[in-house]
Amino acid sequence: MNTAAKTFTAGMPVEVAKIEGELKKLWDQGGEVMTRASLINLAVYSEAPGSLLRNTQVISEITEDHACRAIVISAEPDAAEDRVEAWISAHCHVSRAGKKQICSEQLSFSLRGSFAKLLPNIVFSHLDSDLPLYLWWQGEFQDPMDPQLWSWVDRLVYDSRDWRDCDAQMRLVETAQNEAKQRIVLCDLNWTRLVQLRLAIAQFFDPPATHQCITDISRLEIDYAPGFRSTAVLLAAWFAAQLQWQLVDTRFAQLRFAKPSGEAVEAALTERDGEVISRCVLFSGRTELRVSHAPDADLLDVSAHSGSQQRMHQLMPAGSDEPVRLMSEELMRGGPHHVYLRALNLVRKFA
Amino acid sequence: MSQSEPQRQPNPLREGIATRNIPDACTVVIFGATGDLTHRKLIPALYNIAADGELPPELAVVGFARRPKSDDEFRAELQEAAGKYSRRGIRDELWRSFASSVFYHQGEFADADGYKRLGERLKQLDEMRRTGGNRLFYLAAAPDQFETILQHLKAAGLNKGNNGGWARVIVEKPFGTDLASARKLNRIVEKAFPEQDTYRIDHFLGKETAQNILVLRFANAIFEPLWDTRYLDHVQITAAETLGVEGRAGYYEGAGALRDMVQNHLLQLLCLVAMEPPTDLSADSIRDEKVKVVRSLRRLSREDVDVDVVRGQYSEGAIAGKPVPGYRREANVKPDSQTETFVAARLHIDNWRWADVPIYMRVGKRLPKSGTEISIHFKKAPPVLFNKESDALDHNVLVIRIQPDEGISLRMQAKVPGTSFRIEPVKMDFHYGTSFGKASPEAYERLLLDAMSGDATLFARRDEVEQAWAFVDAIEEAWKSDKEAPALFEYPAGSWGPDEADDLLARDGRSWRRL
Numbered sequence: 001m002n003t004a005a006k007t008f009t010a011g012m013p014v015e016v017a018k019i020e021g022e023l024k025k026l027w028d029q030g031g032e033v034m035t036r037a038s039l040i041n042l043a044v045y046s047e048a049p050g051s052l053l054r055n056t057q058v059i060s061e062i063t064e065d066h067a068c069r070a071i072v073i074s075a076e077p078d079a080a081e082d083r084v085e086a087w088i089s090a091h092c093h094v095s096r097a098g099k100k101q102i103c104s105e106q107l108s109f110s111l112r113g114s115f116a117k118l119l120p121n122i123v124f125s126h127l128d129s130d131l132p133l134y135l136w137w138q139g140e141f142q143d144p145m146d147p148q149l150w151s152w153v154d155r156l157v158y159d160s161r162d163w164r165d166c167d168a169q170m171r172l173v174e175t176a177q178n179e180a181k182q183r184i185v186l187c188d189l190n191w192t193r194l195v196q197l198r199l200a201i202a203q204f205f206d207p208p209a210t211h212q213c214i215t216d217i218s219r220l221e222i223d224y225a226p227g228f229r230s231t232a233v234l235l236a237a238w239f240a241a242q243l244q245w246q247l248v249d250t251r252f253a254q255l256r257f258a259k260p261s262g263e264a265v266e267a268a269l270t271e272r273d274g275e276v277i278s279r280c281v282l283f284s285g286r287t288e289l290r291v292s293h294a295p296d297a298d299l300l301d302v303s304a305h306s307g308s309q310q311r312m313h314q315l316m317p318a319g320s321d322e323p324v325r326l327m328s329e330e331l332m333r334g335g336p337h338h339v340y341l342r343a344l345n346l347v348r349k350f351a
Numbered sequence: 352m353s354q355s356e357p358q359r360q361p362n363p364l365r366e367g368i369a370t371r372n373i374p375d376a377c378t379v380v381i382f383g384a385t386g387d388l389t390h391r392k393l394i395p396a397l398y399n400i401a402a403d404g405e406l407p408p409e410l411a412v413v414g415f416a417r418r419p420k421s422d423d424e425f426r427a428e429l430q431e432a433a434g435k436y437s438r439r440g441i442r443d444e445l446w447r448s449f450a451s452s453v454f455y456h457q458g459e460f461a462d463a464d465g466y467k468r469l470g471e472r473l474k475q476l477d478e479m480r481r482t483g484g485n486r487l488f489y490l491a492a493a494p495d496q497f498e499t500i501l502q503h504l505k506a507a508g509l510n511k512g513n514n515g516g517w518a519r520v521i522v523e524k525p526f527g528t529d530l531a532s533a534r535k536l537n538r539i540v541e542k543a544f545p546e547q548d549t550y551r552i553d554h555f556l557g558k559e560t561a562q563n564i565l566v567l568r569f570a571n572a573i574f575e576p577l578w579d580t581r582y583l584d585h586v587q588i589t590a591a592e593t594l595g596v597e598g599r600a601g602y603y604e605g606a607g608a609l610r611d612m613v614q615n616h617l618l619q620l621l622c623l624v625a626m627e628p629p630t631d632l633s634a635d636s637i638r639d640e641k642v643k644v645v646r647s648l649r650r651l652s653r654e655d656v657d658v659d660v661v662r663g664q665y666s667e668g669a670i671a672g673k674p675v676p677g678y679r680r681e682a683n684v685k686p687d688s689q690t691e692t693f694v695a696a697r698l699h700i701d702n703w704r705w706a707d708v709p710i711y712m713r714v715g716k717r718l719p720k721s722g723t724e725i726s727i728h729f730k731k732a733p734p735v736l737f738n739k740e741s742d743a744l745d746h747n748v749l750v751i752r753i754q755p756d757e758g759i760s761l762r763m764q765a766k767v768p769g770t771s772f773r774i775e776p777v778k779m780d781f782h783y784g785t786s787f788g789k790a791s792p793e794a795y796e797r798l799l800l801d802a803m804s805g806d807a808t809l810f811a812r813r814d815e816v817e818q819a820w821a822f823v824d825a826i827e828e829a830w831k832s833d834k835e836a837p838a839l840f841e842y843p844a845g846s847w848g849p850d851e852a853d854d855l856l857a858r859d860g861r862s863w864r865r866l
Binding site: 035102208313 | 404408
C-alpha cells in the first residue's frame with residue numbers, strides 16, 4: 001500500500017486510462033488490515049498554483065471523519081502546453097475501535113492547457129458508483145460553465161467570501177442549477193463559517209422569557225476581520241431574512257432595515273483585526289446580547305445584559321476558519337440550506 | 352410535551368441549525384448525586400452537551416444526597432469523575448463554566464425538611480439561573496428509595512414547576528421487579544407526576560443503532576415488503592456478555608437475566624424490529640406501535656415455559672484464556688443460588704405480520720464474546736436451480752449489530768469464481784465506525800436532552816412496561832413453582848450457554864447464529 005499521501009505528495013503516478021486497475025492493485029496490496037470506505041464522491045477543483053498538494057493535505061484530514069472517494073483536480077486552462085497527469089493514493093486512519101485502518105482513496109489530476117476542458121469527463125469516469133457527488137469549487141466560477149457537469153452534481157460547495165461580484169457569481173450558479181433541474185444543493189463555506197455564531201445567537205431567543213426580545217431588536221453591531229466583510233453581510237442578511245426585515249438603505253458601513261412593524265433596525269458593520277467575526281452585539285430594548293470571539297480562541301463568549309443586570313454568560317464552541325474544519329462541518333451538517341438561500345437573496349440586493 | 356407546559360414559540364433564528372432537540376431552561380435535580388450513575392454517566396453527559404454548546408445557559412444542576420458537602424466539594428468530585436468518564440475528557444475553562452451551574456443539596460431521602468429546603472433552594476436558583484421554574488428530577492437512587500422520594504417531592508409541592516414552569520421525573524430501571532411492583536411503582540409515580548411528565552429511561556433506546564432500526568426499516572423501501580411471514584424464516588436476538596456480576600451481585604441475585612435484560616432491553620429491541628410503521632414520529636405514535644407488539648406476544652403457559660424457555664447459570668470456566676469462578680462462588684452470591692445468568696427463549700408474536708415466524712432470544716453472562724445483535728433470517732430460495740435439496744443454500748441473513756462495532760450486514764449467495772458452479776455465502780458489511788468517523792454521543796446525552804426538551808419517544812411508557820412485566824412474570828412464575836420447576840442448567844463460563852439452548856433451535860431445524 002502506498003502511503004505517500006501522509007507526506008502529502010499526490011501519490012503514485014498512473015496513466016489515466018489505467019486508474020481503476022491501479023486502484024485495484026493498491027487495495028490488493030493493502031491486505032485485510034485495511035478497509036476501503038466511501039460515503040460520497042468528493043471532487044475538488046482548483047486553478048490556484050500549488051493546489052494539488054494543498055488539497056491533498058486537506059483531503060487527508062477530512063477523510064478522518066468523512067470517508068470518501070476524493071477526486072482532486074488542479075487545472076491550468078491558460079498553460080501553453082496541453083497535458084494531463086494522474087496520481088492515485090490512499091489516506092488511512094486507524095478506526096475508532098483501533099483495530100483496522102480505514103482508508104479513503106484519492107485520485108489526483110493535473111489538467112493543463114486545453115485538457116482543462118476534460119473536467120466533466122475526468123469526474124464522470126472516476127466516480128464511485130451510486131454515491132452522491134459533492135463538487136468543491138475553489139475560486140470563482142467562470143462563464144460559460146459546462147452544463148454537462150452540473151447535471152451530475154448533488155452538492156456544490158464554494159466559498160463566496162472572495163467573490164468580487166456576488167450577484168454575477170450567483171447568476172452563474174443559478175444557470176448551473178437550471179441545467180441540473182434544481183437538483184444541486186448549494187453549500188457556501190462562507191455560510192458554514194457562521195454556524196456556531198448563529199447557534200450562539202439563536203439559543204438566546206429560545207426561552208419564552210427572551211423570545212419577545214427577537215421582535216424588539218433595534219440595532220446590530222458586527223465586527224469583522226479584514227477580508228471578511230461578505231461574511232458579516234451574510235450574517236446581517238440572515239437576521240433580515242429570518243425576521244422579515246426589509247432593506248431600506250445600504251450606504252456607508254451601516255445597513256438600514258425596516259421591521260414588519262415599520263420600525264427601523266440599523267446594522268453597523270466595522271472592520272477590525274481579529275477573528276472572522278470578533279464581535280456581534282444585538283440591542284433589544286434594555287437587553288443587550290453580546291457574542292465575542294477572542295483572537296485565536298476556539299470558544300465564543302456569550303453574555304446578555306438587561307439594564308445593569310447580567311442575565312447570562314456562556315462559553316460555546318467557536319468553530320474554525322480552516323478549510324478542513326469548514327468542509328468537515330459542512331459535510332457533517334448536510335441539509336437543504338433553504339435559510340442560506342433566503343439570506344443570500346438579500347445579500348444580492350445589498351450589492 | 353407536558354399539558355401544563357406553555358407551548359414554545361417557534362424561534363425563527365433556529366431554523367435550519369438545530370441538530371438535536373432544543374432543551375428548555377431548567378434545573379436538573381439528581382437524587383443519588385454521589386452514586387456511580389451520576390459520576391460515570393449523568394454528569395459526563397451533561398458536561399458533553401454543554402461543551403457542544405447545546406445546553407441553555409439558564410441551567411442549574413442540583414445534586415441531592417445524604418452526606419454533608421459544599422457546592423465546591425461536590426464540583427471537585429464531579430470534575431474528577433467527568434475527567435475520567437467523559438468521552439472527550441474535560442477542558443478547564445468549559446468545566447468551570449459548566450460547574451458554575453452545579454450545586455449540592457444535603458438531605459436524607461426520608462426527611463421532609465430536606466425537601467422543604469430543596470424547594471427554597473430551587474426557587475432561589477430559578478431566580479438566579481433564570482430556569483423558568485422548570486424542574487427535571489432524576490431518580491438515580493436505589494429503586495427502593497423511589498417511593499420515598501416521590502412522596503416527599505409531592506408533599507413539598509415540587510411535583511409542579513414554579514411560576515408556570517414544568518416538572519418532569521426520570522425514573523431509572525428497573526421499573527419494578529414484576530407486574531405487581533411495576534404497577535405499584537407506576538401508581539406511586541402517577542400520584543406525583545402525570546404520565547406525560549414521566550420519563551422511564553432505558554439507555555438501550557438512546558443508542559444510535561437502536562434508533563437506526565426504525566431508519567433501516569422505514570427509510571428503505573427494499574426491506575419492509577419482505578418483513579413478514581411470507582419471506583421471514585425467523586429472528587434471533589442475542590445479548591452476550593463476557594462479564595460476570597462484577598460487584599452487582601446484591602442486585603443481580605434478586606433480578607437474574609430475565610428481569611435484568613429481557614424485560615426491558617431485549618423486549619425493547621424486539622418491539623423496534625417487529626412494530627408496524629407508526630403514523631408519524633411523535634412519541635406516542637411510536638410507543639403505541641411498540642406496545643401492540645408486546646401485547647401480541649404469545650403468553651407462555653407453565654408447560655410452554657418448559658418447552659420454549661431455557662435458563663442457565665454459569666459454572667467455573669475461562670474467559671479469554673483466564674480462569675473465572677462459577678456464579679455461586681462470586682462475592683455476595685448464595686452458594687445455592689437459583690438465579691439465572693442465561694436465558695434463551697422461543698417467542699411468538701400473534702399478529703398477521705409475524706404469524707409462524709419464531710423469535711429466538713438469548714441473553715447471558717460469561718459467554719465467550721460480548722455483543723448485542725438482531726439477525727433477521729429470510730426464507731430460503733425455492734429448491735430449484737441452485738437450491739436443490741442435495742446442495743441446499745444458506746438463508747439470507749440481515750444482521751443489525753447494536754454493540755460493539757455497530758453496523759448492519761447482509762449475507763447473500765455468490766458464485767465462487769471458476770469453471771464449476773460452486774456457491775458460497777458472502778457478506779455485505781456496513782460499519783458505523785468505518786463509514787462515519789465521528790463518535791456517536793453517549794446514550795445518556797441524547798436521553799437527557801430529550802427529557803429536557805419534552806420528547807418522550809425514547810422512553811418507555813407505562814403500558815409498555817406493564818405489558819412487558821406481564822409477559823415475563825409468566826416465566827418467572829413457572830420457574831418459582833414448587834412442583835417440578837423447569838431446570839436451571841449449568842454452563843461453563845466461556846461457553847455459549849447450556850446445550851439445551853441449542854436444542855431449542857435444533858428442534859426446529861435451526862441453530863444460533865455464530866457471533
